[in-house]
Amino acid sequence: MADETNTSTTTGGASSGSRSEGSGSPAGSSSRGPRPGGSGGRKFFRRKKVCKFCVEKIDVIQYRDVRLLQQFVAERGKIVPRRLTGVCTTHQRALARAIKQARNIALLPFAARY
Numbered sequence: 001m002a003d004e005t006n007t008s009t010t011t012g013g014a015s016s017g018s019r020s021e022g023s024g025s026p027a028g029s030s031s032r033g034p035r036p037g038g039s040g041g042r043k044f045f046r047r048k049k050v051c052k053f054c055v056e057k058i059d060v061i062q063y064r065d066v067r068l069l070q071q072f073v074a075e076r077g078k079i080v081p082r083r084l085t086g087v088c089t090t091h092q093r094a095l096a097r098a099i100k101q102a103r104n105i106a107l108l109p110f111a112a113r114y
């Protein structure tokens with residue numbers, strides 16, 4: 001049995017990372033010219049930072065509403081932090097409770113298995 005080290009890092013976030021590490025510096029022929037940088041853009045979707053539940057006026061978050069809850073659960077089963085989803089604190093807490101309840105009756109996974 002091959003003993004594989006766990007590649008699970010604590011850095012949260014489901015980022016399908018494709019790092020391009022210095023691929024192809026274009027022809028630095030004579031001297032070190034100015035770097036052709038400038039593409040330092042962050043790849044984050046900037047959604048509307050409005051709490052979904054406030055907008056839709058959902059007061060009580062039903063733990064049975066799995067489809068709703070799954071929007072706030074990462075693929076691994078983690079609850080997506082508030083700063084990514086834009087949910088307000090009040091609803092984030094209610095949401096977290098609902099997710100935990102849903103986990104207990106096996107509607108949502110605790111963690112995805114690999």
Ligand SMILES: [Zn+2]
Nearest residue numbers: 051054088091
């Ligand atoms: Zn809210």
